[in-house]
Amino acid sequence: MFQEKKRMHYQVEAAAAWSYYMRVRSMEEDQMERVARLASQSAVVIFSVSSCCMCHAMKRLFCGMGVNPTVHELDHDPQGKDMETALMRLLGNGSINTNAVVPVVFIGGKLVGSMDRVLAFHIGGTLVPLLKQAGALWL
């Protein structure tokens, strides 16, 4: 009888833990989905923080090329923190190590990355074709 109770107790706890885990995962996926959704709404999307100076540099870079990027300021978004986590996971360890996640750029709905990736593409000559393909630049 006691063993039965114990097993049921364990099962209830496991179920509770599992459902909690699933809820957290779905929240993360929600943010991932949200990021993906926002990213595909415009040709060029920059996720930024309003006080971040590198983000300012990123915005100036695209404006200087005649592109009109859509900017999402994470510090002005109530779900900004979660979105930042989602972006961090998307980026992985690829970029030059900085403490900041932002700025993160999407072109044509696809992830390009942080400033170092954008610079590498630009000097390499592949950024402009990418922008033209996404319809952000004409000639």
Next chain:
Amino acid sequence: MKMDIYEPFQQVSMWGDNFKVDGGLNSIASPILMIDTTMENKSEYIPQESREPSGADQETSNKDVNKMLRRLAQNREAARKSRLRKKAYVKQLESSRLKLMQLELEIGKARKQGLYMGTALDAGYIGTSSETINPAIVAFEFEYGQWVEEQQRWNEELRHAFQMQAPDAQLCVLIQSVLNHYSNLFRMKADAAKADVLYLISGVWKASVERIFLWIGGSRPSQLLNDLLLELLPDNTGTFDVNVRIIVPQLEPLTEQQIVRINNIRQSSQQAEDALSQGLEKLQQSLVHDMAVDPLGAGNLRLQMALAMEKFEALEGFVSQADHLRQETLLHMSRALSTQQAARGLLALGEHFNRLRTLCSLWSARPSELP
């Protein structure tokens, strides 16, 4: 009777001994001015009566008086000479102090150009305003000096390869080595920036003439590209290094495609530089804003200072991106060129920095104006 003339040499040696400086500063210890001393210009009161010979008693007492007077006179004279010698001594101390300051300045200059490797303790970092010595920065200064020397060796290799009309395969290896060498520099700079970004971005570790062109802790990539291109333009007559008098066969002219590609690299670098500069400006503005003291009182100065310190970390990001830009432009430029052209371009780049450093030495060796 004849008065003894007090010999000046005895007293001079006393001052001279005090003044001996060891360790090669002989120019400072010049001989002390010999002071001409005679008794002639000294007016003395010798009572007439004592000179006249009189009785035996008076003679003995006269002798005593004379002796005393003589001693007094000698005393006065010795004191006068002592004062004059002290004046001369102080004058020489002052001039040697000035010389020391000058020497220290020169050593400081030479150190910053990497021409003089001091011990870890007296490395040029002390010249900055910080109170403590950062070992990472001391290491960086030393390593940078080594890097510059190796850079010059690579330049020699390239020059030699052209002289020997080396095959493309050999040039390729050299090109890759030189590019790797630049990568090493960027890695060193990243470590130094982590240790003290303000030190790195100030450019004090570079030769003074190089600092004229300073942009975020180094050279402007678009400017370097321009220097590179000067070597590769079609009207390059083929004489290369005037000092070494190598006549190198003319480079094949750039193709239409190459010109387009190179212009794109230059333009995109320019755009990137502008963007980073604007980002840096925003950083400066926000730093000023963070430091603004609340005129009405308490204002939580500590918090404001902490915010300002955070901005220095953001500076590190800008240095990192600037170096990244430098590396990318070098890489893509060398890819856009043929092997011969790329090797020539890299040699020109090395020569450019050599010339800047030579200019530096000339500048610091220029004669200073006499006061």
